[in-house]
Amino acid sequence: MTIVRPYGDTTGDGMVQLSFTLPVAHSKVAEGAAVQLANKMGMDPALVVHSKAMGPDFTFFVVYGRVNHLIDTSQVEVVERDYPLLTPKEVNAAIKRGLRRRLVVVGGCIGTDAHTVGIDAIMNIKGFAGEKGLEYYRELKVVNLGAQVSVPQLVDRARAEKADAVLVSQVVTQRDAHLLNTREMSAAFREAYPEDRRPLLIVGGPRFDETMAGELGVDRVFTRGTTPGEVASFLVHRLAPAEVAA
Amino acid sequence: MARGKLDLDPVTVRKARSLARKAGKPIVDLARQHTTVSVERATLRMAGLEGADGDGIPWANRLLDVVRADVGLEHGIALPVWDALVRHEAEDLATLAQKAGAGSVTFRLPEGRDAMRARAAARKQVGAGIKRIDSRRRERERLIRKHGDAPRTPWIYLIVATGDIMEDIPQAQQAAREGADVIAVIRSTGQSLLDYVPEGATREGFAGTYATQENFRLMRAALDESSAELGRYVRLTNYASGLCMPEIATLAGLERLDMMLNDSMYGILFRDINPVRTFVDQRFSRQVHARAGIIINTGEDNYLTTADAVEAAHTVTTSQLLNEYFAKEAGLEDWQLGLGHAFEIDPDLPNSFRLELAHALLARELFPNAPLKWMPPTRHMTGDVFRGNLLDGFFNLVGSLTGQGILLVGMMTEAVVTPWLSDRDIALQNVRYVLDATGDLHEDFRPAPDGFIATRAKQVLAETVDLLDAIVDDGLLNAIADGTFGLMRRPADAGRGLDGVARKSSAYYNPASELLEEAP
Numbered sequence: 208m209t210i211v212r213p214y215g216d217t218t219g220d221g222m223v224q225l226s227f228t229l230p231v232a233h234s235k236v237a238e239g240a241a242v243q244l245a246n247k248m249g250m251d252p253a254l255v256v257h258s259k260a261m262g263p264d265f266t267f268f269v270v271y272g273r274v275n276h277l278i279d280t281s282q283v284e285v286v287e288r289d290y291p292l293l294t295p296k297e298v299n300a301a302i303k304r305g306l307r308r309r310l311v312v313v314g315g316c317i318g319t320d321a322h323t324v325g326i327d328a329i330m331n332i333k334g335f336a337g338e339k340g341l342e343y344y345r346e347l348k349v350v351n352l353g354a355q356v357s358v359p360q361l362v363d364r365a366r367a368e369k370a371d372a373v374l375v376s377q378v379v380t381q382r383d384a385h386l387l388n389t390r391e392m393s394a395a396f397r398e399a400y401p402e403d404r405r406p407l408l409i410v411g412g413p414r415f416d417e418t419m420a421g422e423l424g425v426d427r428v429f430t431r432g433t434t435p436g437e438v439a440s441f442l443v444h445r446l447a448p449a450e451v452a453a
Numbered sequence: 454m455a456r457g458k459l460d461l462d463p464v465t466v467r468k469a470r471s472l473a474r475k476a477g478k479p480i481v482d483l484a485r486q487h488t489t490v491s492v493e494r495a496t497l498r499m500a501g502l503e504g505a506d507g508d509g510i511p512w513a514n515r516l517l518d519v520v521r522a523d524v525g526l527e528h529g530i531a532l533p534v535w536d537a538l539v540r541h542e543a544e545d546l547a548t549l550a551q552k553a554g555a556g557s558v559t560f561r562l563p564e565g566r567d568a569m570r571a572r573a574a575a576r577k578q579v580g581a582g583i584k585r586i587d588s589r590r591r592e593r594e595r596l597i598r599k600h601g602d603a604p605r606t607p608w609i610y611l612i613v614a615t616g617d618i619m620e621d622i623p624q625a626q627q628a629a630r631e632g633a634d635v636i637a638v639i640r641s642t643g644q645s646l647l648d649y650v651p652e653g654a655t656r657e658g659f660a661g662t663y664a665t666q667e668n669f670r671l672m673r674a675a676l677d678e679s680s681a682e683l684g685r686y687v688r689l690t691n692y693a694s695g696l697c698m699p700e701i702a703t704l705a706g707l708e709r710l711d712m713m714l715n716d717s718m719y720g721i722l723f724r725d726i727n728p729v730r731t732f733v734d735q736r737f738s739r740q741v742h743a744r745a746g747i748i749i750n751t752g753e754d755n756y757l758t759t760a761d762a763v764e765a766a767h768t769v770t771t772s773q774l775l776n777e778y779f780a781k782e783a784g785l786e787d788w789q790l791g792l793g794h795a796f797e798i799d800p801d802l803p804n805s806f807r808l809e810l811a812h813a814l815l816a817r818e819l820f821p822n823a824p825l826k827w828m829p830p831t832r833h834m835t836g837d838v839f840r841g842n843l844l845d846g847f848f849n850l851v852g853s854l855t856g857q858g859i860l861l862v863g864m865m866t867e868a869v870v871t872p873w874l875s876d877r878d879i880a881l882q883n884v885r886y887v888l889d890a891t892g893d894l895h896e897d898f899r900p901a902p903d904g905f906i907a908t909r910a911k912q913v914l915a916e917t918v919d920l921l922d923a924i925v926d927d928g929l930l931n932a933i934a935d936g937t938f939g940l941m942r943r944p945a946d947a948g949r950g951l952d953g954v955a956r957k958s959s960a961y962y963n964p965a966s967e968l969l970e971e972a973p
Contacts, residue, residue: 226875227875228873228874228875259878261631261874261875261878262627262630262631265874267875267878267879323643323646324643327643327646331723331724331725332722332723333723333724333755337831337832337834337867351725353646353949354646
């Protein structure tokens with residue numbers, strides 16, 4: 208069956224639970240408001256099972272209720288990642304198997320951009336969103352050049368480290384600096400390397416559009432909310448793919 | 454007769470401490486032989502140099518950069534700067550910094566009688582700054598007497614993190630009303646690597662506000678209001694870490710912050726700051742904290758977010774012993790040592806709770822007079838908020854059973870969102886339930902001698918002694934380079950901020966270090 212609705216304890220009962228806070232002092236009116244909100248969200252009947260004052264101005268609610276919405280799972284559309292998301296262990300194993308050496312990643316913020324938040328979230332061991340950064344991966348050699356790296360410096364360091372991939376973060380977007388800097392960077396790498404030897408070029412930042420990779424001359428664009436695991440998985444996907452005939 | 458709750462062998466405990474001293478001593482010697490740009494700028498700030506130029510670069514940086522270009526860093530900033538003041542190049546420090554920035558002053562290293570005059574003038578002006586720090590400390594003691602202290606231990610430690618200090622203030626005041634004894638204001642992620650302290654109030658920060666003198670002042674004033682309202686002194690915490698920790702520690706002392714995160718190795722391991730830079734900056738910042746009566750919080754919990762909490766348990770104990778040594782060497786007392794540890798064992802591991810108890814109790818028994826900072830689970834918080842709330846409850850239970858001094862309140866929405874108002878309320882309800890329900894259960898809690906908990910604690914202590922032995926043989930800098938802590942490899946000749954380090958010359962003089970080394 209492709210038509211579903213929430214399941215509490217009986218097929219088709221449509222029961223859901225919900226918790227939220229209203230900026231209203233705890234009172235009968237607050238409870239009534241909570242029921243109304245739940246009704247407007249499609250819960251009918253809605254039962255406030257718990258309400259509690261949080262300070263003089265707020266009330267917390269837990270509401271149980273029935274929704275009548277139907278979902279046809281055959282009509283659900285999802286955007287699938289075009290590469291598998293791997294755990295750090297799987298990433299390490301894939302690199303060991305695929306490259307038989309550590310994979311070298313050189314990264315930094317180019318131009319005058321001093322915001323290392325993004326590159327650090329991805330590269331530093333401290334990581335982001337509860338995920339450790341690329342430094343945590345035993346089979347990755349990570350060189351984080353930090354902020355305000357010039358494009359020639361980046362190219363030189365990538366050559367010296369024999370980088371397999373170059374990660375560039377751009378936060379500042381004044382006068383499209385992020386786009387100009389990225390194009391300058393990708394052009395410099397194309398000039399410095401023959402195409403088949405060029406390191407994988409990855410750029411990231413909150414204001415990039417993921418579909419712009421081709422236009423910017425890079426291999427991948429990552430945007431807001433990207434985690435180190437996604438970047439590591441992409442590196443493996445492109446640079447250390449599993450053996451075809453394994 | 455059993456010794457403490459774990460019957461730890463006092464000879465082993467003494468050995469662990471003496472190995473920590475042996476491992477740490479060469480680092481202290483290294484720190485004494487060097488200075489950094491931030492130590493020297495902190496000296497200027499102690500002397501009262503505030504503010505920034507039109508581009509937001511602090512005058513402390515502008516002045517230091519000019520002096521460094523003229524005479525180098527190795528003699529310290531005091532002699533050239535106060536020599537210029539004695540020679541009437543400018544009527545005060547602020548004007549001198551502006552003139553230096555405009556290129557209209559040249560600095561020299563004074564000698565003979567000139568040097569003596571510069572020394573005396575520097576010592577007097579920096580001494581006045583230290584007196585201000587002393588008076589802020591007395592003010593804290595007075596306010597605690599007036600309003601009363603936190604009603605019980607562990608102190609309940611809550612975080613605010615909006616990125617706008619004006620939004621942080623009402624959140625912090627609300628958190629205090631809900632029972633927080635300590636408020637920590639999360640610092641903007643990027644600040645660790647800035648080689649200057651930003652100025653002014655932060656209204657739009659990246660994942661936090663900057664540690665600035667103005668932010669410190671605003672939040673302390675707000676919590677002073679809350680203390681009066683609630684009839685208990687509410688403490689304020691920030692971060693003395695990164696490239697500017699000596700300056701941030703100084704500002705914390707001047708603005709009466711009460712606790713500072715201040716770990717001897719965190720910047721090296723997790724921010725890739727040069728080890729020598731860190732240890733020099735560390736020592737100075739700890740001396741300031743000691744003087745200011747600030748409680749430090751060390752960062753051992755972080756190791757367990759990168760390394761396995763069972764396998765790496767002994768690296769936490771090792772780091773606690775090193776932090777204790779470095780802290781005491783810098784003049785901090787036991788009551789100021791919020792040594793860190795965390796509830797980070799994989800909950801799917803059988804006996805994980807017993808292991809947590811063993812580790813937490815080991816810390817308690819090893820450091821009986823230190824407050825100890827107990828950090829909640831983060832690594833195994835998955836987004837399943839129901840399970841997360843249960844884990845936090847067990848975390849709180851360990852805190853109660855092992856008499857932890859500072860309990861950072863765990864959020865069931867860890868790894869999901871920055872805490873909502875309701876998350877904090879539910880988390881505090883969890884803490885209050887556990888603390889009220891267990892009461893003084895720690896008095897009744899005595900693990901069986903040679904039982905699982907006692908055996909595990911002894912095993913961790915034995916591994917600690919072995920690791921410290923290896924560190925003493927190898928040298929702490931090499932151990933750090935080899936990835937001993939948190940699995941990070943950090944060589945002594947790499948990392949950020951190395952260009953801000955200088956070996957002291959024979960003419961080096963720093964009145965702040967001199968005054969801090971003397972008994973208050």
